Every structure is written in C-alpha cells, then in structure tokens.
C-alpha cells in the first residue's frame with residue numbers, strides 16, 4: 001500500500017499457519033480427501049505487515065501468470081502469481097461463458113480459512129478484450145476472455161493481510177502430501193521476504209531514459225488524427241450516431257528495463273484514487289492506472305459510474321478550480337458525459353431492482369487531468385449474474401460510442417489498430433461474490449520487444465481535433481512517465 005514502503009517488509013509465522021499441530025486444518029484436510037466431488041481447494045491464513053507489491057516484485061517470474069491490483073483510496077491491494085486453472089472464452093458469449101465456468105469451478109472447490117474474512121478463498125483474476133475477438137498479433141498472450149485461479153494470492157485489506165494458496169487436488173495423493181505442500185509454500189514466502197530485505201538494500205538497476213517525447217511522436221500522426229476526428233464529426237453531423245470514442249496507439253521499441261512492478265509502484269503513488277492494475281501472462285504485461293470503475297459488487301449492491309468530459313489541471317489552486325468550473329459548464333463535455341449516464345442507466349434496467357445517481361456530475365481530479373464524474377449505485381435482481389451485467393455495460397459510451405450499435409461499425413474504420421484489452425473490463429472476483437472491474441484505460445502493453453500505449457477521447461458534434469489531441473497527450477502521460485519515456 002502507498003503508506004508501506006517497498007523495503008519495509010515483515011512477515012511472522014503466526015499461530016494460524018499450516019503448522020502440523022493445527023487441528024482444524026488437519027481435520028479439514030482429512031475430510032477433503034473423502035469428498036469425492038472436490039477437485040480444487042484454497043487455504044487462507046493471516047499475515048502481518050507485508051506489501052503485496054514488494055512480494056510480487058521479489059518473486060517476479062516472467063514465465064508465469066502474475067497479477068496486481070491496488071486502489072490506495074480503498075486501502076485494498078491484491079498480488080498473485082502462478083496458475084492452478086485458466087479459463088478462457090471468445091466471441092460475444094465470452095462474459096456468460098466465463099461466468100458459467102467460474103460457477104462450475106466454485107462448486108468443485110472447497111475452502112479453508114484460519115479466520116472468517118470476506119477476502120479469504122479462491123480468486124478469479126483476469127479480464128476481457130474490447131471487441132469479441134482480437135485480430136492483432138501483439139495481443140497473442142491475451143485471449144478475448146481470460147481468467148486465472150492463481151497458486152498464491154496476498155491481499156492487503158486496510159491493515160489486515162491474508163495469504164491464500166489454491167491447489168488442484170488430483171496433484172496430491174494424500175492429505176499429508178497437501179499439508180506438507182502448504183507448509184513448504186508458507187515457508188517459501190517467509191524466506192522470500194527475508195531475501196527481499198537484502199534485495200532492497202541493493203541499487204535498483206537504472207532504466208534507460210528515452211529520448212522520446214510526445215512532441216516527437218506528433219509527426220505524421222497528428223495529421224492523421226485531425227482527419228480521423230473530422231471524419232467522426234462528419235458522421236455525427238450526418239446523424240449516424242451521437243458520440244464515438246477514438247483512441248490512439250503509440251508503439252515504441254522497448255529499450256528500457258524498468259520492471260513492471262516498479263511501473264506499478266510509481267503509478268499507485270501518483271494516482272491514489274485510481275485502480276492500478278497489472279496482468280502478466282505468456283511473457284507480456286498489460287498494466288495501467290484506471291480512473292474509471294466499470295463495476296464493483298458486494299452481494300447485490302453494484303457500483304458503477306459515468307466518467308467522461310475532461311480538462312487539464314491548473315498550476316494554482318484558483319486556476320484549477322476555474323478549470324473545474326469551466327468543465328462543469330461546458331456544453332460539449334456535458335453532452336459527452338450525459339450520453340454515458342443515459343446509456344448506463346438504460347443497460348442496467350433489466351438487471352436492477354433500483355438505482356440511484358446524484359443529479360449533477362462531480363469533478364474527479366487526477367494528477368494531470370480532471371473529469372466529469374457521476375457515481376451510480378444499483379441493487380441487482382437476485383438472479384442477475386454480475387459478469388453478465390459487466391458484459392452488458394461494456395463498452396459504455398465513455399470508451400465506445402452512443403448509440404453503440406450505430407457507432408461500433410465505424411470504429412474499426414476510424415482507428416487503424418485493434419484495441420486488444422485496451423478500454424476493456426479488467427479485474428477480479430472472489431468466492432464470496434465480491435469483485436471489481438476497472439475500465440482498462442490509461443494503460444499500456446509491454447511485450448518483449450515493444451511498448452504500446454493507448455489513449456482516447458470522446459468525440460461529439462462540436463469536438464475540435466487539436467483540443468482532443470492535447471487531451472490524448474494528457475491521458476498518455478501517466479504511462480509514458482512511469483516508463484521513463486518523457
């Protein structure tokens with residue numbers, strides 16, 4: 001978490017560890033091996049004072065699934081690694097397919113926890129592609145829907161830490177073998193934490209600062225952008241649709257050696273009210289710091305939001321306030337924002353018993369940009385499946401268009417790249433029916449050879465290409481800075 005420095009790791013072997021003398025765990029294990037339906041199991045134990053990002057950094061394994069999520073203002077951080085099971089799907093039915101696969105896996109899973117805690121138990125970590133399928137080879141490591149049950153998860157919830165180990169039971173012959181495995185995993189975490197203290201005493205290898213700035217990137221891309229935005233406003237004037245979100249992709253050869261965990265460390269410090277995320281699979285890393293929540297859910301309560309309409313931050317407090325007021329009054333930004341509210345509410349109707357939003361947008365201030373922001377709170381119907389709700393909301397007009405069915409066919413033609421997982425739902429679900437999905441914006445994809453950065457903005461009837469260009473530059477800044485590209 002932001003207030004726990006990377007170097008300040010400590011870890012205690014407490015009374016509730018998988019100690020051979022722990023009666024409850026032994027009883028659970030022997031029952032587990034008599035349960036003919038059980039195929040997976042998870043084991044949660046408390047930990048003291050550990051920064052999940054520090055642990056992930058220390059045991060980073062390029063060849064394995066790795067995950068990180070942190071929203072400092074919510075005091076929640078999740079680090080995870082390894083893969084017990086991977087669920088994937090594609091096409092328009094991918095949300096439903098993953099939802100069903102998760103339910104089936106949960107029915108076959110058993111859970112032990114040394115403490116009753118909402119974050120104990122198995123987690124499903126992953127996300128979805130923007131479109132039903134992915135046509136660009138740079139996203140080869142990411143399926144259109146991809147969720148992993150990690151081997152280990154460390155969760156920091158406020159000041160409380162929990163570690164969970166998940167296993168596939170067929171890999172263990174006896175309860176004793178599994179018990180030994182848990183002891184070994186626990187000891188390995190302890191040892192790694194000791195090693196980390198040494199590692200943190202060493203100098204971090206310097207990363208090569210790049211001589212690439214946003215003004216260099218401008219070149220021919222600016223002319224292309226102007227013509228794309230003009231085409232979009234022409235299509236709006238011809239009544240094809242009301243709004244479309246056009247994005248840019250910048251691809252740069254990778255010459256820096258900044259570890260992804262360091263990028264995340266810088267993002268979580270600078271963007272405390274954002275969800276900083278990292279998904280590493282098959283050697284590629286998709287990461288970012290998203291200000292936009294697509295949905296978070298706890299039981300039947302579902303929180304989502306409209307986030308659209310942007311302006312830069314001021315140099316002084318008064319300039320900043322004036323800019324915020326200007327944004328709140330801007331007709332162009334209001335219309336951009338209102339399409340998002342209207343569409344989210346329309347899409348929630350089939351799933352919600354009721355929903356509420358404040359009548360006027362608030363201003364959400366990030367380090368370099370401020371947005372119009374309207375939180376929306378809904379109570380879902382008993383039978384609503386949250387991943388299907390997420391699938392219905394995606395893409396909101398904050399990243400897609402309005403009406404989406406009319407704008408969608410033009411997006412491919414206007415943007416000259418496939419979005420992959422950019423602007424898609426990224427997040428987690430746990431065994432208690434809690435979860436959160438951010439919209440994967442302010443993000444980048446790191447492959448072995450290249451870094452790809454994405455940023456888009458909402459185009460409405462009176463959008464101006466030059467202003468929108470500057471807005472995308474502001475939105476690119478967090479990732480470019482975190483990777484030393486500015």
Ligand SMILES: C=C(O[C@H]1C=CC=C(C(=O)O)[C@@H]1O)C(=O)O
Pocket residue numbers: 245247292307308309310371397398399423441442454455456457458475
């Ligand atoms: C599409 C992006 O931002 C969206 C979220 C907030 C504000 C936006 C805007 O003002 O255009 C965009 O709708 C992006 O950052 O890539």
